[in-house]
Structure formats: structure tokens, C-alpha cells
Amino acid sequence: MxxxxxxxxxxxxxxxxxxxxxxxxxxxxxxxxxxxxxxxxxxxxxxxxxxxxxxxxxxxxxxxxxxxxxxxxxxxxxxxxxxxxxxxxxxxxxxxxxKPFPVFPDGFPAEIIEPFKQSIGRDILGNKAASGTAIIEELGALHMQTGHPIVYTSADSVFQIAAHEEVIPLEELYRMCQIARELLTGEYAVGRVIARPFVGSPGSFKRTANRHDYSIxxxxxxxxxxxxxxxxxxxxxxxxxxxxxxxxxxxxxxxxxxxxxxxxxxxxxxxxxxxxxxxxxxxxxxxxxxxxxxxxxxxxxxxxxxxxxxxxxxxxxxxxxxxxxxxxxxxxxxxxxxxxxxxxxxxxxxxxxxxxxxxxxxxxxxxxxxxxxxxxxxxxxxxxxxxxxxx
Structure with a gap:
């Protein structure tokens, strides 16, 4: 060699x-x-x-x-x-x-969302299929008011969590993703859990390069x-x-x-x-x-x-x-x-x-x-x- x-x-x-x-x-x-x-x-x-x-x-x-x-x-x-x-x-x-990874076009079921909320100690926003840029424009202001992370998916097998870096620090966002990764097993074993941090103010939100993927x-x-x-x-x-x-x-x-x-x-x-x-x-x-x-x-x-x-x-x-x-x-x-x-x-x-x-x-x-x-x-x-x- x-x-x-x-x-x-x-x-x-x-x-x-x-x-x-x-x-x-x-x-x-x-x-x-x-x-x-x-x-x-x-x-x-x-x-x-x-x-x-x-x-x-x-x-x-x-x-x-x-x-x-x-x-x-x-x-x-x-x-x-x-x-x-x-x-x-x-x-x-x-x-x-x-077989393909599971997808959740109608959002994630209560069997996943409820234990997720209990583990992170917060409520969530979203829980639906959406464009990543569109959903932070839709829910970003409410997220900043409440501190609730935005959970969403897409046509892909993903569980995505969006959070403003000044509202939920990166380490906390990553911890939430790890919790989700541990919950998403068996029939709920999505391909990836993705941290989607963003910055800015309503009307001018921007996703940052601090994205992190948690693959199965x-x-x-x-x-x-x-x-x-x-x-x-x-x-x-x-x-x-x-x-x-x-x-x-x-x-x-x-x-x-x-x-x-x-x-x-x-x-x-x-x-x-x-x-x-x-x-x-x-x-x-x-x-x-x-x-x-x-x-x-x-x-x-x-x-x-x-x-x-x-x-x-x-x-x-x-x-x-x-x-x-x-x-x-x-x-x-x-x-x-x-x-x-x-x-x-x-x-x-x-x-x-x-x-x-x-x-x-x-x-x-x-x-x-x-x-x-x-x-x-x-x-x-x-x-x-x-x-x-x-x-």
C-alpha cells in the first residue's frame, strides 16, 4: 500500500x-x-x-x-x-x-412529544412539517417571547429543533437534541435529529453555521x-x-x-x-x-x-x-x-x-x-x- x-x-x-x-x-x-x-x-x-x-x-x-x-x-x-x-x-x-426511515408529515405523535417536553422542562411550538426558514419567520417571535423551542420536520426523516441563540444557548439546544435522539427509536427512529440555531429579530431571522446533526x-x-x-x-x-x-x-x-x-x-x-x-x-x-x-x-x-x-x-x-x-x-x-x-x-x-x-x-x-x-x-x-x- x-x-x-x-x-x-x-x-x-x-x-x-x-x-x-x-x-x-x-x-x-x-x-x-x-x-x-x-x-x-x-x-x-x-x-x-x-x-x-x-x-x-x-x-x-x-x-x-x-x-x-x-x-x-x-x-x-x-x-x-x-x-x-x-x-x-x-x-x-x-x-x-x-426500508426507508420513518417520516411524519403530520408532526410527531404524543408518544414522542410528551416525554420530550417533560425531559426538557418546557413546552414546544410547531410540531409540523415545514420549511426551516418559513417556520422561524412564523414562530420565531413567539419563541422569543415564550422560550419554547420550535420543533418541526420535513418530507425527510428528521426531527428538527430551532432556537434563537440568545434565547436557548447552543449547549442547551444540543442537549435537547440528544434527548430527542434517545427518544426516537424503533418505529420512530428518524434518520437525523438536527439542531437549527438562528439569530436576528422578527422579520430578519437568520440561521447560523452552528447547526449540528445527530444521526442514528x-x-x-x-x-x-x-x-x-x-x-x-x-x-x-x-x-x-x-x-x-x-x-x-x-x-x-x-x-x-x-x-x-x-x-x-x-x-x-x-x-x-x-x-x-x-x-x-x-x-x-x-x-x-x-x-x-x-x-x-x-x-x-x-x-x-x-x-x-x-x-x-x-x-x-x-x-x-x-x-x-x-x-x-x-x-x-x-x-x-x-x-x-x-x-x-x-x-x-x-x-x-x-x-x-x-x-x-x-x-x-x-x-x-x-x-x-x-x-x-x-x-x-x-x-x-x-x-x-x-x-
């Missing part, structure tokens, strides 16, 4: 590339995050992703297919049911779920565990550590935004260790997809594209860069929820073949099998494509 060899997975959170065959079951017919976003803004300017082969995966306005891609390219279908962050990331790491534990070992057990480092950037409940993670850093995520990824790439850097860039989803903002989404994609040369230049001779996503969140639809989509797959490195068409992968877990194979290990889920891309 080469010294100082790294595989870098960067998840462009929600950058889906077309509806899956079963999208109709999820109400997502016609969703195509990247393509529809490009149409909405009159074309995307992504020269570096274009050179890697993004335009060969789908017809994206402004991203033409190139003759000689600098990366291997394809797309992946999600085998697990669902379209949430946890499910997508777990499958990338090699865990395929048999993966039901079985992921490729992250396999790497760590074999003496390799797994460095988590962004919300990766939260998504995996710290399992199989050697070290982690939180991020403020996409560019901070790129900066921290580059810092880790320059360190001397062998293993995996697993990065989530959340702004595409959190800031633009859920807010139906195709212009913001497009700008974020173009901003990332401008940083790609730095990432490519930082690769050591044995390093491999994998760009993908975890689901869609089409900002051009009426819905503000995630969408059931294929995700792009771009793989590059100095020792990696160029222009290999990886086709349509039947599971995100092919990434897990490939990462294991690149380090001379085996993983029992997914079909590796390492043998197709290495000399």
Missing part, C-alpha cells in the same frame, strides 16, 4: 442528474436538479467539470460533452428506498437499507470502518461525522459553507497520511435547493467549479478524487424537498485512466467497493470499478 495515498470523496449535496425509474412513487417525476437548474438560468458555466466529462452524463445547458474527458464519468442509482441525506451517504459508504447509528459496518480497522485514516469534512454518528471516523472538521469545506479538504490533502477524505458540501442543498433558488444553486456550482483546479493540483501521484452527490433537490419545482434522482460520478487522478465511461451504476455502494479496492482491501457490498479506471 503506497505511503500517503488518499481517496477524496466530495459530495455535492443534492446535485442530482435526473429522475430515477421509481421517482413517481416519491412525487418526483420530471426532477433533474442539474439540468433544470441550467435551463432556469440560461446555462451553467462549469468549464472544469465539463472537461472532466460532466456533459457526457446528461445534456446540461452550457456544459457541452467534450471529446477527451480528463476524468472517468457515469451516474449512479440509489438502491435504498428514500431520498434523504443519511440514506444517500450510508449507501455511498456501503450500507443499503431495506449505521446498522452495520461501512467501508469507513474497514479502512480504520486496517490502519488507514478517515477524515470527515462538514456534516459527514454527524451523518455516521462518528462511526469509522478518525478525525473530523466542521465547516461554515462550501468554500470553507473546499479549504479544509485541501488542508487535509496536503497532510501526510493514507486513507479517505470524505467531504460534504451542504450549501447546494441547504441554501439553494430547499429554497427553490436556481440562480443561487447555479452560482454555487460555478464557485465550486472555479476551485476544482486547486483540488486537482493538490492530488499526489497515487491520489484519487471522486465527485458525486447523495440525492437531488431540484430548485425549479414547486416542492422544496429532496428529489429521487440519479447522481453524477466523476473520478480523476494522476494514476487514473481518462475518459472511461463508467455507465449507470446500480448502487451508490459501488463507491465503497471501489475505495476498498483502491487500498487493496475488499468490501462485501457494491461492484468495484477500480479495475476499470486504473492502469
Amino acid at each position: 503506497p505511503v500517503n495515498k488518499k481517496v477524496i470523496i466530495i459530495v455535492l449535496d443534492s446535485a442530482g442528474i435526473g429522475e430515477l425509474l421509481d421517482a413517481g412513487k416519491y412525487g418526483d417525476c420530471g426532477c433533474n436538479t442539474l439540468v433544470n437548474c441550467s435551463l432556469a438560468v440560461g446555462g451553467l458555466k462549469l468549464p472544469h467539470l465539463s472537461q472532466m466529462g460532466l456533459g457526457r452524463i446528461a445534456e446540461i445547458l452550457g456544459v457541452p460533452p467534450v471529446d477527451n474527458p480528463t476524468a472517468c464519468y457515469g451516474k449512479m442509482a440509489e438502491r435504498s428506498p428514500g431520498k434523504d441525506t443519511t440514506t444517500g451517504h450510508w449507501e455511498i459508504a456501503g450500507v443499503i437499507l431495506n 447509528m449505521p446498522p452495520r459496518p461501512t467501508v469507513l470502518n474497514v479502512l480504520v480497522e486496517n490502519g488507514l485514516t478517515v477524515a470527515a469534512v462538514g456534516k459527514i461525522n454527524d451523518i455516521f454518528a462518528g462511526q469509522g471516523i478518525s478525525t473530523s472538521v466542521h465547516t461554515k459553507n462550501n468554500m470553507d469545506g473546499v479549504d479544509k479538504t485541501l488542508t487535509l490533502m496536503r497532510e501526510s497520511f493514507s486513507g479517505l477524505i470524505f467531504t460534504n458540501l451542504v450549501d447546494f442543498d441547504q441554501q439553494y435547493g430547499h429554497r427553490n433558488d436556481p440562480s443561487g444553486y447555479a452560482n454555487a456550482l460555478e464557485e465550486f467549479d472555479q476551485r476544482l483546479p486547486e483540488l486537482i493540483c493538490a492530488l499526489n501521484p497515487a491520489d484519487v478524487l471522486i465527485l458525486t452527490a447523495d440525492h437531488g433537490c431540484d430548485p425549479t419545482t414547486a416542492s422544496t424537498d429532496h428529489s429521487r434522482e440519479y447522481v453524477p460520478l466523476l473520478v480523476a487522478g494522476k494514476s487514473i485512466k481518462k475518459g472511461v465511461d463508467l455507465g449507470v451504476r446500480t448502487s451508490f455502494s459501488d463507491v465503497a467497493a471501489t475505495v476498498a479496492r483502491l487500498f487493496g482491501l475488499t468490501f462485501d457490498t457494491g461492484e468495484e470499478f477500480a479495475s476499470a479506471i486504473t492502469e
